[in-house]
Amino acid sequence: MSTTRTARPGAAYSPALAAFTEDQYTLGDIYGMRTAVSTKAGTNGNNLVADLSALGKCLVVGPTAKSHLQSIGMPVPNALLEWSPLGADGCVAMLHRDRYLLSAPHAQARAIDALNGPTPEGVLVLPYDAADFAVHGDVADAFLREFAILDLQLQSAQGWIATRLAHCEVYLWRPLSHGLRLICTPADARFLLSTLTAVATEVGGSVVGFNDYVHYVNKGASA
């Protein structure tokens, strides 16, 4: 058996990394996670998919989780399965009566560092490893048209939608003016990204790197 190894000790790897090849993408570290930094082929307007799994996420759990989050200035949603914005494309989502998911914005990936310190009694902070995809433009429309049984137009913009798309259980939310975000288990990352890639290819879109996405968002593009 070959003993060729490529991983670096202590390194973090995007769960979708295997979908990105070095001939098509520049691979590198984003917030300590190896992922596709940029595509060599260039982006195609608004129609894109990007792997944002490098953005930090954590769960804050416990009966006093809400007050703890409020005490450190986190925006806490008012209702179950709703989210509050955290920066341009981060959020705090309420998953359960005393469970919150924090997803850092791309410009402030360390925004959740505040939670790494000591926590009060009754609060448990757990890292939340997930695949996180941004889906924009025609790709989002085509993907939802093919896989979303629910009518997003009937959903509140602040709705944190726990649903099943392309056989995968996902959290779907819509950051302010920035397309869709799909969060799924790392185990589904390859499968969901391959499905998104197929849809993107069909509608003339592309799968881009993290920095391509940041550039796109910073340009002020909207879905």
Added chain:
Amino acid sequence: MSARLKEQPNEWLNRAKKTAFYFEGTRYEAFEGDTISSALLAAGVKTLARSFKYHRKRGVLSLADHDANVLVESVHEANIRADVTAPQVNRDYRAVNTIGGLKWDLGAMLGWLARALPVGFYYKAFYRPSWAFPYWERLIRRLAGLGTADPRRRSERQSRSYRHCDVLIVGAGPAGLSAALQAAALGLKTVLVDENEHAGGSLSYRDLSDDAQSWRASAVEEIENLELVELLCGATAAGCYDDYLMPIVTAAGVVQIHARSIILATGLIEQPAVFTNNDIPGVMLASGAQRLAHRYAVAPGASCVVLSANDQGYQAAAELQAAGVNVTTIVDTRAAPPMNVAGVTTLTDSYVARANANNGELCSVVIKDNERGTERTIDCDALLMSVGWAPAGSLLRQAGGTLVYDESLQQVVPEHMPARFATAGSINGIFAFDDRRKDGKEAAKFIAAELGLEVTAAAKVLPQSAPQSHPYPIFGATKAFVDFDEDLTPQDLKVGFKEGFDSVELLKRYSTIGMGPSQGKVSNMNGIRELAKLRGEPVGAIGTTTPRPFWQPVPMAKLAGRRLRREWHTPMHEYHLAQGAEMMDTGAWRRPKSYAAGSTREQIEREYQAVRESAGIIDVSTLGKIELFGSGAEALLEHAYTCGFDKLKLGMTRYIFMVDGSGTIVDDGVAARLADNHFYLTATSTHAQTVVRLLQLYADQLALDVNIIDRTTQLGAMNLAGPLSRQILKRITNMDLAEEAFPYLAIREGMVGGVTARLMRVGFVGELGYEIHCEAKHARGLWEAILTAGEAESCRAFGVEAQRLLRLEKGHIIIGQDTDGTTNPFEVNLGWGVKLSKPRFHGRHSLAELKPKVARKLVGFKVDQSVQVEENHLVIEKDDIAGRVTSVAFSPAAQATIGLAFVRLELCEVGSVIQIRIGDGRLIEGTVVATPIYDPDNLRQRIDDPQSLESAA
């Protein structure tokens, strides 16, 4: 001879674009817009198919996909509906179900045996003598069916999609178009679908006045420009399901429309008359002829006779005549028809008694005068039947609506409508063009009101006052066909009725009427009328059969949608593939079976030896991983699991299993106490989600303050096992791994290979080992860091097969393999883990009952013979089943085949000899042995000094 007419005002053809195709080996031309059938008829080809049972010659009947007369196939596709399918360039089509071709079909000889093949004959034949049955079976299989199933065909799978709307309107005829315009005017998001390639419904071949056609054109144009309306043509509403879901089959794939309400403007299906030879090429429905002439500019014949029982027959004759079709005679069943057509002879109070054929195609019809009983023969090559209608009401029935027979109309009409459903147009028995438009508009208003809009509805549009359907258009019994799909005659229905199948549903199943590919669209109504006559009851008393989805056949490729094979990958998946692992399914997961293609015994033993002699590492990321946090966490564990947790110390783990209410083992794993109110559990790979759900259920039932967090896929996990595992691990962690600091069954958190990880001193394989859990994103790096650290010790990855062998030697059971749907803990020697002294836990009452009643036990056994014992081979005792093998493998440690088997109590003593029936039927002997056969004192799992290996093993 070409039957192509001059250009028609509404034709669907693009005469500037021609294409060519082949039918039965002959080349034909078609215009763009033609269907296969219309192009063939234009070329003078009338015989397009053979019938299912008697292989009779058949031609076009409805040209609307209402019948399945004309099914063809190509090397690319089976059972193509030629009436509604455009020919592909240079494609070679052949009629289905022929023996030797369409022209000289040997299957036609079956027609000579018709008397010997009455309905249901196959229920009474072939079973005697029994030795002949295989012959008959082969023959029947060869003769039955339509198109050929060619496995080389590759249908292109198409994506499915979803749409959402306020109102879905099925049918873009006058009623549907009006309804869509009105719905949009009321602000409703509307989807309008029609099975035809162009909107307009019957207006594309009937009601050809300037007023009607100009309204159609402007209505379609307006709708195409409305943002609120989406028009889907060439789109068949295939079924109606709960919650207003309709799958719409389009050329691009299936669109699943979730509507808030539905309007069915599906119209009517014209019904044939039944007389001798009513199925031969040249006999068609008047609406079929109208479609042919006005859409495709093809004359149905050089000399046409219309058989009419209503006003639509006259309208058809007049409009066909205007299109250039030669209509000579109208045969009207009515004594005093209210109209006539200039230049066309009308014979009143008459019917067609028989069609005559020349070379199998229509050459004349025999007309019988009802009053005088006289007969006359008229030469013709096309007979157009306009004798009545049936509603396209299947979707309504599927939605839960009902239909009723209206005696005044001699037609079935909608009766009861589910909420937020409406019907509009001719399906309601409304025939006049203006009335259909008005009815559509009112239906949209009605729906808007149902959806909560403030809308004032006008007066309901009333159906036609005069009947437009003949009450009993059955004028013959011999070679007169009620059902064209199955070659059924009135005589067949009579036989079924006489045999006691006198309800409409029973007669359907016995005779197979309505069970062919056209699903009764042009046969059920006449079948019901015939049954009414046989029963001597009014038609309305008979009822209708249940129409189930799909309304039209849907290709499997369209149903399948995009090829999606979801599989879960562990963080180390790419490593496994890179190392050439043979992967296997474990629930949704993919796991390495072993690290070599074929998982040979040699490879498995190499991996096994690494673990036994040095160290190996296995990816156990698939294990369930659950965090329990909260003041109720311990109480939840006490309820969910059989053992006690009060003595589980901080930083320690214990083996756990849960049972269901009947005491059957559901799952097992490990529980670790991280804090007083914080536990970490593992569960088996395939039951993790079940365990999470059960824990949540129990927490809710007991109103416990506990957070149950499923981290199964967020965390990666690996098990480093083997006598040298500690010394390997030491190289990449500062944690104190000494026995006293990190004893067997302890759990510790710390930095390993540069990442935060949880380590548990547990093991499934019977060696010193560490189960290491970390965030999934770090798992691949940690995995490779361990392998690198262990290079000097030849540490290697091992797969599931080696793990199974290792644990078998250790006597550890696998839930689901060594247990079944009735196994309780006492049967598998887990009684020690059941704390019946606990006042309450799930399954406690059952376990208390079961404990003294154990009748079988899982035992270890050994077979010295070199024979192939397999899982599920039976243990036999005195010619009776006394148990079964649950696990078996060749043990390198024992140098014998070892296994686990359930046996009766009397056979479970160590040293007992058991008989195992192996694959070839032989009985071989095995001996019950004590388990575990490997390291019975568990010394190796606690070993501090690798030098003492020999004594421990």
